[in-house]
Amino acid sequence: MALLILSTPNMFDVAFRKWVVQKTMEFGSFDKVSELVTSPIQNFLEDRLDVMSDKLREVEENFEILHDYSMTPQRRPKILMQTCGHVAGAAFYYQPRHFREENVDWPPPGKMGPNLKFIGLSLHPTCGGHFAFRSVLIFPNVLIPEYRESVPPSILSAHEEVREALEKFNYNWKDSG
Numbered sequence: 001m002a003l004l005i006l007s008t009p010n011m012f013d014v015a016f017r018k019w020v021v022q023k024t025m026e027f028g029s030f031d032k033v034s035e036l037v038t039s040p041i042q043n044f045l046e047d048r049l050d051v052m053s054d055k056l057r058e059v060e061e062n063f064e065i066l067h068d069y070s071m072t073p074q075r076r077p078k079i080l081m082q083t084c085g086h087v088a089g090a091a092f093y094y095q096p097r098h099f100r101e102e103n104v105d106w107p108p109p110g111k112m113g114p115n116l117k118f119i120g121l122s123l124h125p126t127c128g129g130h131f132a133f134r135s136v137l138i139f140p141n142v143l144i145p146e147y148r149e150s151v152p153p154s155i156l157s158a159h160e161e162v163r164e165a166l167e168k169f170n171y172n173w174k175d176s177g
């Protein structure tokens with residue numbers, strides 16, 4: 001069994017805000033938190049996962065946690081979150097290779113920055129692009145009998161619409177253009 005953890009925009013207003021307030025009290029001031037906590041989102045998620053892991057360990061000792069930022073020593077992602085999101089039925093993964101048109105050079109070459117690939121985009125059925133993949137928990141000893149993968153609902157239908165979304169994600173992600 002594996003569990004995929006996503007965050008939705010509420011995470012910032014609810015759980016993350018609480019964590020910042022708690023750290024501010026712990027360190028004495030918000031300035032101290034800004035100075036000492038170098039990766040706030042990552043630290044916040046790790047703190048929350050530690051609490052969850054302790055509880056989980058009471059029922060199952062053997063599990064591994066991988067994060068979206070977990071890398072191999074060769075700096076390759078240890079886990080591909082968009083693929084996980086699709087097979088988990090959480091968010092439809094639009095992969096560029098499925099939306100090419102015959103005899104059309106798409107995506108247009110040379111528009112991505114150096115060393116950047118034109119990548120696919122996952123869209124959640126209710127949050128659209130306003131979510132992030134965070135972590136995966138893998139329980140090698142827990143098997144789910146008769147498990148059936150669910151297909152994530154797709155919120156885009158026309159290929160043209162998908163190509164437009166993919167271009168915006170790859171070319172305009174900084175300005176939401």
Ligand code: B12
Nearest residue numbers: 068077079080081083086116117121122132133169170173
């Ligand atoms: C490397 C990486 C980057 C790099 C390089 C990006 C690039 N353009 O080249 C950098 C650091 C620059 C970057 C930037 C950003 N990223 Co980024 N990045 C990643 C990361 C770590 C790995 C992606 C990767 O390398 N994939 C490898 C390729 C080869 O995988 P693939 O094309 O999917 O191929 C596989 C599938 O086809 C699969 N497969 C084969 N057959 C089948 C069949 C089916 C049905 C399925 C489902 C799969 C499947 O097998 C292939 C591999 O063998 C992921 C997190 C993660 N751990 O997954 C985030 C991730 C892709 N990034 C994300 C985001 C949001 C961004 C930014 C917008 C963040 C920001 N605000 O700064 C920017 C800009 C993105 C952009 N458009 O370029 C999100 C995307 C969310 C989404 N909704 O889709 C991710 C998932 C992170 C997350 N936590 O949610 N990123």
